[in-house]
Amino acid sequence: MPQILEAQQRVPVSLAGVRLDQAAAELFADHSRERLKGWIKQGALTVDGLAGKPKDKVAGGEWLRLVAELEDDTRFEAEDIPLDVVHEDDEVLVINKPAGLVVHPAAGNPDGTLLNALLYHCPTLAMVPRAGIVHRLDKDTTGLMVVAKTLTAQTALVDQLQTRTVSREYDAVSVGVMTAGGTVDAPIGRHPKDRKRQAVTANGKPAVTHYRVVERFRAHTHVRCRLETGRTHQIRVHLAHQRFPLIGDPVYGGRLKLPPGASEGLKDLLRGFPRQALHARKLAFDHPASGERVEFRAALPDDLLMLIDYLRDDREAML
Template identity: 50%
Template sequence: MINSVKNKDTTGDYNVKPLAAVSDELTTNVVNLTIPINYAGSRLDQTLAKLVPNWSRSRLQTWIAEKRVLVNGQIATAKQLVWGDEHVEIFPLKIAAESPFVAEAIHLNIMEEDETLIIINKPAGLVTHPGNGNWQGTLLNALLHHAPELKNIPRAGIVHRLDKNTTGLLVVAKTLAAQTNLVRQLQQRTVKRDYLALVLGEIKQAGNIDAPIGRHPIHRTKMTVTSKGKPARTNYQVIENFDGCTLLQCSLETGRTHQIRVHLNAIGHALVGDPVYGGKPGKTAQAIAQILIDFPRQALHAQKLALIHPKTEQVNQWEAATPEDINDLLLMLRQNKK
């Protein structure tokens, strides 16, 4: 049995404390954390994957199997349930750094940066994270060039994503502590994200969509509303009505993959220009229909972002101007408005 160093944090957040002496196979740090009460009834491995996102769930499961995770001083199992307030100790192995991605000199529109965070206004066409055939030319590659120290942070500090052709605000953490803090804020829904969305059809009043989202059972690259999915909630307000379409402000309570696109499509108002979930313009003038058909991407922009700064603990807010292509689209629609 490994003798641990207790260092319980009264806030419930995990902290790292050096061990007096450890074997060569261990890191020089043991992670101590207290399970928050809102995880009651969850599996240990699933809970730890959320609380310490710097390690993958599979790696945590391996360490649990190797008896490197203790719960209240006892050897744990991956499937055991937690009920809140348990004290957990993790004794991580020394592991080689993850295979690094290549740093690339790609321009970033940085709205604000300090020693803890980077706020980025992402353009259309920029993939957030390498994968699925986009292994270079991504936001992550650009971040590694802009701030090489991010190679030591999982996913180069990225804590949430925007689809390739969605524009707008993203927050990047520059420290592991900040990344963990922001992941928890996302889970606890204290991060506020508002989007501009131009949708097909006319919507006259505000509403909300509360429908679980999961992987499509047949088309595996798509998401869909399904009873087997994870809870998802989107609120929307009407900003402006046009012939054949409506400009909305959408606010996320959850952050599921393609959430706004899937939810709006589910209520019969797909995003203008959406190549995956989009529909065809309804009954409207041919000129308007052609304008909507010709827009080359989903008309979605992450306009506003608000969060509690991990270091100052103050609420910070940012707003990104509407991108030129959506502005031009709105101008054409206004010129053809009855």
């Protein structure tokens, strides 16, 4: 049976002049813009009790009310893909994502994704938008993700992401030796010439990354990053912007740099490292049911442990 979804939001003055479907996407962020656009056309999403069109402009102060049937989403197939489950209860699922696993089906990756795996692991997720996925990791980034198992949990987690009360911390290994940690406060948006890339750009969305040095090597740094915002490729873009790109990053990594006098083993590892050296190590949020603060950690995966060991051995060999 379909679930009845009811929600209401007031349009802030800051959204005055934007399209109704854009405003709805901002205010009902746990639903895709396309789905919201369909509900507007059906009259399921109204403005001060009246039907509207997606292209209508909002003035600010209006009440958007959503009353819609949420049908079982059968667009995607459930697939028996193993999941590393760190925690699971009635409201949330926390997983440790491996490298190589795409989070959501898209052009070029129609199946074999985390979403397909989630639908197999928990079939009721078919009733939750995007199978409960509220944030993403890049295909080759490893580590922790939280998935909402109910609409209520999804709304609560999306709200926490918007208010920046979800804490996300990452381990990364960058090219270059950092003298100290710091904060990058630089807006991120689409690259002006390459639509597949992100870039620090004046008209981008606000983005803040805090980072600190964990360990320095001869030509690289193990760094720990904490996200204040969650833009696409944020850590990768921000550290590259600081001229400390991640080892193995195929998009933002720049030219390969090898430490002078490095062993053949380290050279081979740096040349062939198959992904950006980035791992979501810690995740904390307020549990949607209890309100209690919960925290989860995931140890470094074997490939990053090996990389750090080689870099440490290289440093010690040159002392």
